[in-house]
Amino acid sequence: MTISVNASLAERAGRVAAIAAAHADDVDAQARFPQEAADAMKLERLLSIQVASDLGGEDASLSQVAEICSLLGQSCSAAAMMFAMHHIKLSSLVTHGADSAWHRAFMRRICDEQLLLASATTEGGIGGNLRNSICAISVNGDRCTLEKDATVISYGAYADAILITSRANAEAASTDQVMTAFTRDQYSLERTQIWDTLGMRGTCSDGYLFKGEAPAEQILPKPFAEIAAQSMLATSHLLWSAVWYGIAVNAVVRAQNFVRAAARKSPGVTPPGALRLAEASNLLQLVKSNVIAGLREYETAKSDPDRLSSMSFAVAMNNVKVGSSETILTIINHAMLICGILGYKNGTPFSLGRHLRDAHSAQLMISNDRILGNTSNLLLAHRQDTSLTG
Template sequence: MNVVSRIEALDLIERARRVAAIAAAHADDVDVKARFPGEAVEAMKAERLLGIHIPVTFGGEGATTAEIAEVCSILGQACAAAAMIFSMHQIKASSIVSHGAEAPWHQAFMKRIVDEQLLLGSATTEAGIGGNMRNSICAVEVDGDTCRLEKDATVISYGEEADAILVTSRSHAEAPPSDQVMTVFLKGQYTLEKTHDWDTLGMRGTRSDGFLFKAEAPAEQILPKPFAEIAAQSMLANAHILWSAVWYGIAADAVARAQSFVRAAARRTPGVTPPGALHLAEVSGELQLVKSNIVSALEHFEAAQGDEEKLSSMAFAVAINNVKISSSQMILTIINRCMIICGIMGYKNGTPYSLGRHLRDAHSAQLMISNDRILANSSTMLLVQRPDTSLLG
């Protein structure tokens, strides 16, 4: 990294830390009330973070996936819900950046994201197919220059708070379920009729209620590439990496709290190794494994940029799937160990060592695109794809 880009990266980290401080101050209240983390999102907008992935050509900062992942991690250490909202927004932005940059409407929309700090939501799940985002029941209707869509979405990420929602559907009424497109609908172009309330164990602040979604907009807002390409070449890799960065942030904060607990115990009994010290050393190694997993994925993704064949390959899909599986499973082990280290002070709410929110938020990780569904997809690919056994990638 040259001097200029290094300075820019440091500036991005400082901006993220200022947002994280605000997010942390409201995290418990957001969790208890299951409310949208409005203070944190307003801080993201004030720090101009929502447009960082947009290319410089369209007014953004051209931030890399690695830089965005670092922001996700910083926010994840403060408020998991705010961090997940930020990551979901950037995943949607990546679809437009990667697959809409040649289309005039989407070029103008990218400029609007930067100028107006628009928050992008997601509607990829649907009643009747659950979380299988690679199939749709609903179909977009194109009538001349206009498109219309009605979708029974069981979950729309922070749907009522989003400024625009990216929605998947079949490409037309006669298309098979896997022949999908993604369309950008702006607030004012759609209505939301709530069908499910977001009252969950964790990630309560994401406010991902279910809605009957009805929209009408210019047909040029349909992304020009099939959703199969969007998912394979940008969306899934960004999702698995950025989600993992959020989860790493949650686990990192849990380890930091456990470390503080052990240090406090050591100060009370000088010369005596606290009981939790050995567990702390063990959990530190596990956290490092999660970090290494994410860093490796970032390097793998960066090396594949611009190579559509590599991005769409089975080998790449299996590798990226493995990142999500391993990260989502290991953070639960880490936070559980931290709970054991902190004991009752970690189990109780309202202490400096409280870990209940961390643990509940972390349980969502294995459900965001079900690990069983991902493993089933990987197992099918591994029947024909040789595993990569090289240490050099």
């Protein structure tokens, strides 16, 4: 099977979403990697759409990537999160690797081979504080080596390459970090923790002892502080939020179908869940508006490094993440109450258990408490934006 060169991103993403949806329940029940969806993404060449066209990509904007995250989120949360996290790492290469010959060649390879990228930013001893590292990369001549106790590497066993953070050298401060790209043939993974969780089971985010050796030119040329501020954190909050919006959309659609079925059974009588459905629809629109506003802010700021690193931009992106992650739980709970026992049970057209469990990860992926603490510090110096025009 080959894809049509004239097929739009929406058509290609739609085909992947259909495959992801067909296997979503089994992926969750078996806590297995969504291999069918991953294979479909590669077949449809969706893993390289963000790369520049002169390197073999399609110059897709972050808004276009987010739309696919949302579509996949309506089908399979694990597949959608895998796609989002891949493109979060790819955004760092696109934004900060264009001036490096090795990283440009690597992006060409991602396009040619549809390589899947994973992230290793968490570490034993620091938890989810990605702006600190204990491990340090060692550079000896033109080679570098790294050993890291990575407590979580999403789909690490299935990735073709891992982008991993560390201190810049053994004498560097914990916040003086770099990011390095290691391809699968350049590292070993020894599993140290098993991903047995409430939700997002198919992301297979086991913990590993990572040991890698590669040419030193594979270290990204920009400090990780710049990469995090100018690409990684913003794209994380935006693409994650797009996935969460997709999960909530599917929950509301199931609730709407339930209310419609009840209305057909009793013509002229408003079903008891109709009012709560209207409330869920209202909240869903708020999440959509929140994500769209964040994407517009990013697209406007992406060509201005100073704006990307500003306090106002950081506050805006933090607010997108916190607002989306908290609101979707209310939406899905509304849907559960509408569908009643058929939403609570597995195996019905209205089942919402997987949606609710997966959505609970949203507040924990970079803890909302950590983000709110950061925002509170920023607001001590930053003047709140009170306009409607940005």
